[in-house]
Amino acid sequence: MAEGSNSAMGGENLLFLTDEQLRKGIEAMFFAYRGFTADPDRILDAHGYGRAHHRALHFINRTHGTTVNNLLNILGVTKQSLNRVLRTLIEDGLVESRVGRKDRRERNLFLTEKGDTLERALSEAQRERMRAAYRAAGPQAVAGFRLVLEAMMDDEIRRQYLNMRDRRT
Structure with missing residues (x-):
C-alpha cells in the first residue's frame, strides 16, 4: 500500500474532512x-x-x-x-x-x-x-476508490455509467 494512502493510518476522520484534507484529495486527483x-x-x-x-x-x-x-x-x-x-x-x-x-x-x-x-x-x-x-493499493482501496468516484457523479451520469458498466461487450 502506498505510504499515507490509508486514511485510518493517518488518523483522518472520514466523517468530517477539513478543507485541507479535501484540497489534498483534489490535488491528488489532478496529478x-x-x-x-x-x-x-x-x-x-x-x-x-x-x-x-x-x-x-x-x-x-x-x-x-x-x-x-x-x-x-x-x-x-x-x-x-x-x-x-x-x-x-x-x-x-x-x-x-x-x-x-x-x-x-x-x-x-x-x-x-x-x-x-x-x-x-x-x-x-x-x-x-x-x-x-x-x-x-489493494482490493479494499480499489473498492473504496470506485465508490468515491461513483459518489462524485451526478445522478444521471451515474445511471449512464452503471448501465454501461453492467453491459457486456
Whole structure:
C-alpha cells in the first residue's frame, strides 16, 4: 500500500474532512489524471489527435454501433465539437459511420481495424497504469476508490455509467 494512502493510518476522520484534507484529495486527483493521460497523450500526439479523439474511440469501442446522438450524450459535448472529432476519425479511416437499420436518419459508429488498433494501444497504456495502482493499493482501496468516484457523479451520469458498466461487450 502506498505510504499515507490509508486514511485510518493517518488518523483522518472520514466523517468530517477539513478543507485541507479535501484540497489534498483534489490535488491528488489532478496529478493522478495527469499520469493517467500521459501515456495516451504521447500516442495521440504522434497521430495528431487529442483527448477528445481518445474519448470518442473509447466509447465507440465500448458501445459498438452506438449512434451519434448516444455518443453525444455519453461525452457531454456539443454536436459541433463531436462532428469535428468524428469527421477526422472517419477521414483517417479509424471510424466507420453506417446508416441505421431501423432509422435511416441515424448513423451508427464502429471502429475500423485501424481504429481498433489505436484504441487498444491507448487503453492498454491506461490499463497498465491502473493495474499497477490497484495492486499497490489493494482490493479494499480499489473498492473504496470506485465508490468515491461513483459518489462524485451526478445522478444521471451515474445511471449512464452503471448501465454501461453492467453491459457486456
